[in-house]
Amino acid sequence: MSRRILILIGHPDPSPDRLCRALASAYAEAAESAGHAVRKIDLASLDIPFLRTMQEFEHGSIPDSLREAADAVVWAEHLVFVFPLWLGTVPAMLKAFLEQVMRPGTAFAYPEQGEGFAKSLLRGRSARLIVTMGMPAAVYRIWFLSHGIAGMRRGILNFVGIRPVRETLLGMVANASDVKRASWLEQMQRLGARAV
Template identity: 25%
Template sequence: MRTVIVFNHPYELSYCNAILHAVTKGLKNAYHEVDLMHLDNDGFNPAMSSEDLKAFVAHKPIDPQVIDYNQRLEKADHLIFIFPIWWDQMPAMTKGFIDRVLSPGVVYDHHPRGFGLVPLLKNLKSITIITTMNKPKLLYSLFMGNLIKKAVLRSVFKTMGYKNLNWINFTSVKSVSQEKRVKWLDNLENRFSKNR
C-alpha cells in the first residue's frame, strides 16, 4: 500500500509534527510505503497565478512542483492531510494545495452528462484529515459549524465523488495534559498500524 501524506506546519516542534511521526510510524508498521509532501519544507507556493489558472482550465498543469505532486497522488492508495486549524480554517498552504494540485483532469473531471464530478484517482481507497486546534470541541462545533468537515470533506472530496472520508480533530491541544497528548499519539500510531 502507498500512503501519501500532505503535511502543513512550519514549526518542527509542533504537535502536528508529533502527529506526523506517530502516523508515519504506524503506517510503516503496517508495511505502507509513505510518500510525504511536506508543503513547508518543499517551499510550496499556495498562490494561483494567471498562468496557473489558464493551465487549470486547460487541464494541463505547468508548474513542475504541481505536476510532481499530481503524479505522486495518482499512485496513492490512501491520502492523509495533517495541518493545524488557524482562525477556524486551514493554513494558506493547505488551501493552496487544494486549489492548485487537486486539479481537473488529474484528481477529478466533470461528468460527461454535465452534472456533477467524477473521481479520477482510481487507486485511492480512503482520505483522512487530521487536525489540531486550541478551541474546545463544542465551541468549534456549535459556533463554527465544523468548518473543516464542511469545507474539505464535503465541499471538496465528497463533491469530487470520493468515499471513505474521515476527520480526526484534536481540540484544546494547548490546555490538555501532556499525558493526554501522548495518549493521543499512541492511539494514532496503533490506529494506522492496523490500516490495510
C-alpha cells in the same frame, strides 16, 4: 491488507517542534510497521504558488514544484492530512496546494457537452483529516458545525471521489499536558497501523 498511504503535513511553520509533525510521524511509523507503503510530504518545504485565474486552473499545468506531490496523490489509496485549524478552516498554504493539485485532468474531468456532472478521477480512495486547534474540539464540531473542515471534505475531497473522509479533531492543543499529547500520539499509532 497493505495500503498505499500518503501523509500530507499542512502546517505552514516548518519548525520540527510542531505537534502536527509529531502526529504525522507517529501515524507513518505505525503504518510502516504494519506493512503499509507510506509516503510523506511536508507542504512547508514546497514552493506552492497561488492560482489567480480560472483560465490557469482549467488549462494550466501543475507547477513543477508540485508535480511529484500530485503524482503521490494519484498513487495513494489513503490520504492523511495533518494540519492546524486557522481562522476556522485550513491554512491558506494547504488550500493553495489543493487548488494546484486537485485540477482537471488529475483529480476530476469536466463533462462532455450534453453530459451532467464532472467525473471524479480519484474514486476508490479514502482520507483522514487530523486537525489541531486551540478551542475545544466539541465546540468546533457542535457550535461551528466543523464548517471549514466540512468544506474541505465535501467541496474538495468528496468532489474528486475521495470517500469516506474521516476526521480526528484535537482541541486545546496549546495547553495540553504531556500525558494528553502522549495519548494523541498513541491514537495516531492505532490509526496508522489500521491505515484508516
